[in-house]
Amino acid sequence: MSDATDGTADITALPGDGLWSDEAEWNLDEFGDALEPGEVERVPEVAIVGRPNVGKSTLVNRVLGRREAVVEDIPGVTRDRVSYAASWSGRRFNVVDTGGWEPDAKGLQQAVAAQAEQAMRTADVIVLVVDATVGATTTDEAVARTLRRSKTPVILVANKIDSEKQEAEAASLWSLGLGEPQPVSAAHGRGAGDLLDVILDRLPQTPREDAPRIGGPRRVALVGKPNVGKSSLLNKLAGSQRSVVDNVAGTTVDPVDELIELDGRTWQFVDTAGLRRKVRTASGHEYYASLRTRSALDAAEVAILLIDASEPVTEQDLRVLSMVIESGRSLVIAFNKWDLVDEDRRYQLDKEIDRDLARVPWAGRVNVSAMTGRAVQKLVPALESALQSWDKRISTGPLNNWLKDVIAANPPPLRGGRQPRVMFATQAAVRPPTFVLFTTGFLEAGYRRFLERRLREEFNFNGSPVRINVRVRDKRERRKR
The missing domain is CATH 3.30.300.20 (K homology (KH) domain)
Known part of the structure; x- marks a missing residue:
């Protein structure tokens, strides 16, 4: 030097x-x-729903005015329900992107559909997106039958109307029985402003009591390599299936926010996509998911780095650790799947910690099992200690x-x-x-x-x-x- x-x-x-x-x-x-955490403000919520690959995430990005939701030309990229803060004409609300809703889905897609249904139950306005160039499919008709019974206001969007010549295709969607279709081109922005005006007109002036809140809770990012148990830990803390969980690595694509009360205090946890490889070598939705993970970490105040305690510490674990250090966020390391660790593995893990985690002797460590719930309550004191140090002057x-x-x-x-x-x-x-x-x-x-x-x-x-x-x-x- x-x-x-x-x-x-x-x-x-x-x-x-x-x-x-x-x-x-x-x-x-x-x-x-x-800045100190801001005042708590309740905001209404708009759920974007529809069958797979009709342009829901593209519409979400259009509403936000920026590319937040992961978009790719293959169905099923979005799986969890993901909430984003939005505003239009000076009014703030949350827009919720959901996975493709198929009433008769099985396996992973059934879990995705369940997340969409939960978003509809908690929304103040539901926006149903239909591909107008294809017309109403049997899946669209099944979704519409369900929404007609809903007490929540429903707005029907005829997407992919790129010109006036195609507006006749939007008119055919009156048959769904959900009122006038709003012709929109989410990809090009055509009709987006008119749609937002309609959404604001349908939103209640007073959000419901359990509406999401802006500001207040400390933000916690769950980070780690794929399949290490981030979504399982979020579900265990939330006490519900908040994130889609599957044995397939990389199930989570978008960051998933959830307000969770632990020991009398509300926290905002963010489940992130697992980082599989270096960003410059990633492609497709994996590339954009890695960017969202970095953005979620930058927006957080403390990170929980999950490491699979039953396996050797990997290069991917250390790459995520480096990302947390570079971000300047406070840190808690959670060694997950502790229920699978025997005495021999604990001895090896101690050696790996001394060798591979020597850069962060200051980080709090908690041994947990997201599957069984073992010691997850110990995360709160570790988080509070890390944030107290992060705020210290x-x-x-x-x-x-x-x-x-x-x-x-x-x-x-x-x-x-x-x-x-x-x-x-x-x-x-x-x-x-x-x-x-x-x-x-x-x-x-x-x-x-x-x-x-x-x-x-x-x-x-x-x-x-x-x-x-x-x-x-x-x-x-x-x-x-």
């Missing part, structure tokens, strides 16, 4: 706990505290008093025949805790790791990454003072 006294920045990720930055021209104003006075004593007992090593001095330290930000040290010279990597360990020991940053930036003041700047 080069000396930073020439005025250039040299950022290096060390094997230790934090991210160190040598910065000669560094401005504390670049760092800002994250150390006053400048105590920080510098501590630093003075540590340096007096263990001064920095000489560099080029001179001993650098640490003149001042301050905490620039929280979430994650970020510190800056002002020095007269470069600090060796080993000494910086030493300071970081002592900082954690003194101020208890368990469960949170710590970022430490070193500003080296050159001779010209010191002369001015």
Whole structure:
């Protein structure tokens, strides 16, 4: 690593706990505290339903004005019900994307259909999407018969109407008995604004008592490789089949949000798609699912990294761990499938933790079984501890008093025949805790790791990454003072 006294920045990720930055021209104003959780607001919910591959996720993206829902030209990509925050004409609501609804589905598709049915039961408005170029199929007619009995307002969308010439095809859908079809081209945006006006007109002015809430709960992202048990853990915590679970790896594609009350406190858990490979080598919906997982992690405050305790720690596990560290989120590691671990495996796992997880000795660890529910209640104290560290701020006075004593007992090593001095330290930000040290010279990597360990020991940053930036003041700047 080069000396930073020439005025250039040299950022290096060390094997230790934090991210160190040598910065000669560094401005504390670049760092800002994250906002506190906002006020809780209840919002109405709009469910987008229909048979597979009629363009539901494309319509969701059109409503949102951005590409959030995973879209691909094959049926069955969406499986869970996935909620997104949306707004139109100054009014906020949630739009829920669902998997293809087939009344007589079996196996995995039956679980997908059950998620769609649950979305319809809790929605304030239901939007039924039909492929107008194909016309009403027997599946569409079966769905319509069910919705005609619903007390919830239903809006019929005739999708894939790309021009005025095709609007006659939309008129044929009057036969479904759900009122006037709304001609829309979700792919091109034609008619989307008119549809949103109709949705707002049907939405209730006062959301129901159990409506989703914006703000408030701390956000927890469940991350890990495919088939490690993320969806099973979410279902166990929620006490219901919130996520579709199947033995097929990669069942979850979109991030799935759920508000869950644990020990008298509400949390917002986000089940994410398993990361199978590097993003640059992924393709199709797997590529977009990996992007959604990264976005969900960036939107979260704490991550639960699930690792299959019954198998050796893999490169995929370590890749997800690196992603969490880079995101700066607080971290809890859950070793799942503990009911399958015998004494020999526990011995091997201890060795793997010492070897492969040495980068995060600060992360809380919990041994759980999502299938049986073993020790899942221990996740809450671990999450609370990690978030408390992530939010922690150390006053400048105590920080510098501590630093003075540590340096007096263990001064920095000489560099080029001179001993650098640490003149001042301050905490620039929280979430994650970020510190800056002002020095007269470069600090060796080993000494910086030493300071970081002592900082954690003194101020208890368990469960949170710590970022430490070193500003080296050159001779010209010191002369001015």
